[in-house]
Amino acid sequence: MDKLRRYLYSHLNVLFFSIFIPLFTIASVIFMIKLATFTAVIQLSPSEMGELYLFVLPELLFYTLPLAFIVAGTLTLYRLSNDNEMVVVFSLGIAPTFLLRVLAKPALLLTFVLLVDYLVVTPYIKSISKNFIQQKQAEAKFNLTASEFGHNFGDWMLFINKSNDSARAYGDVVLFNKNLNEEVLLIADKAELLNQQGNLQLKLSNGEGYTYNIDTFKRMQYKTLMINDVMKSDETPYSDTISYWTSSFDHDYRQRLLTTNALLSLFPSLSLFLIVAMGVVHARHQKRWIYLWLFLSIVTFYAGSMLLHKPLHFWAIPIFSIFWLAVTYGFYRRLVGNRF
Numbered sequence: 001m002d003k004l005r006r007y008l009y010s011h012l013n014v015l016f017f018s019i020f021i022p023l024f025t026i027a028s029v030i031f032m033i034k035l036a037t038f039t040a041v042i043q044l045s046p047s048e049m050g051e052l053y054l055f056v057l058p059e060l061l062f063y064t065l066p067l068a069f070i071v072a073g074t075l076t077l078y079r080l081s082n083d084n085e086m087v088v089v090f091s092l093g094i095a096p097t098f099l100l101r102v103l104a105k106p107a108l109l110l111t112f113v114l115l116v117d118y119l120v121v122t123p124y125i126k127s128i129s130k131n132f133i134q135q136k137q138a139e140a141k142f143n144l145t146a147s148e149f150g151h152n153f154g155d156w157m158l159f160i161n162k163s164n165d166s167a168r169a170y171g172d173v174v175l176f177n178k179n180l181n182e183e184v185l186l187i188a189d190k191a192e193l194l195n196q197q198g199n200l201q202l203k204l205s206n207g208e209g210y211t212y213n214i215d216t217f218k219r220m221q222y223k224t225l226m227i228n229d230v231m232k233s234d235e236t237p238y239s240d241t242i243s244y245w246t247s248s249f250d251h252d253y254r255q256r257l258l259t260t261n262a263l264l265s266l267f268p269s270l271s272l273f274l275i276v277a278m279g280v281v282h283a284r285h286q287k288r289w290i291y292l293w294l295f296l297s298i299v300t301f302y303a304g305s306m307l308l309h310k311p312l313h314f315w316a317i318p319i320f321s322i323f324w325l326a327v328t329y330g331f332y333r334r335l336v337g338n339r340f
Contacts, residue, residue: 169190
């Protein structure tokens with residue numbers, strides 16, 4: 001039994017990775033295309049693009065892992081059946097339930113990983129990803145360049161005559177601020193734009209400052225002067241997993257996502273009967289359209305998971321799970337259980 005189990009796992013592993021890697025690559029390419037739209041609004045370095053890719057990695061795995069497992073498990077049994085190896089297995093007195101037990105271990109493990117992924121990891125990753133994008137968008141508003149027109153920097157009007165955009169260094173800088181009581185004029189030979197955890201700072205070097213009103217005129221010289229402007233970006237709060245899923249903010253969307261993702265996480269475990277029913281065939285007497293049935297099964301399950309939340313809410317999880325198990329068990333008994 002152990003040798004047979006290892007033999008089945010070896011075939012399953014080969015097919016799983018041969019299916020998972022192309023699926024994951026295609027999903028990654030689609031995300032990279034989506035990521036390119038961000039660069040039209042904000043400037044991203046290669047490391048920042050890699051950081052955004054890591055943020056979306058749990059979501060990519062969530063949607064590709066169960067598909068790869070279902071297809072790989074079915075094709076593994078189908079390939080062994082076409083080679084008449086399943087006939088030999090059943091001739092030795094091994095029941096089809098053995099195949100269910102072999103597939104149940106990786107299916108349950110995968111279900112656990114998917115549950116942790118979408119319940120714990122994804123909410124945290126989405127929060128920090130959204131905050132990262134908002135911060136970059138807020139920072140993009142301060143892309144300062146040399147121009148005959150001024151820039152707004154907080155309450156200051158900023159004029160730049162020379163600029164090095166890549167280093168965020170500027171030369172011959174003039175700042176002007178007017179309030180009710182007095183006017184302030186600052187001149188600097190050099191300036192540098194700094195971002196300290198959302199606090200945008202303009203560091204002025206080697207300059208002079210003038211303040212004046214109706215009665216007085218003051219002049220000063222300085223070597224270094226810091227001007228602060230806090231970027232306004234609404235950060236998405238995150239405290240813990242339970243608070244995220246029970247939060248009143250965007251409550252309907254999160255509850256729908258919770259129901260849908262719970263069913264998608266259970267997909268590998270709920271489809272064990274379906275995998276054996278589609279994969280085990282008699283090579284001479286049974287010719288099944290396995291790829292068509294695989295496609296229809298996956299589409300049906302995903303459609304049911306996404307559409308049943310609205311009428312059934314959380315009851316969609318047990319009702320659809322029981323329905324899917326009953327239907328797939330019926331296929332299993334009719335096509336495999338009563339034949340082998």
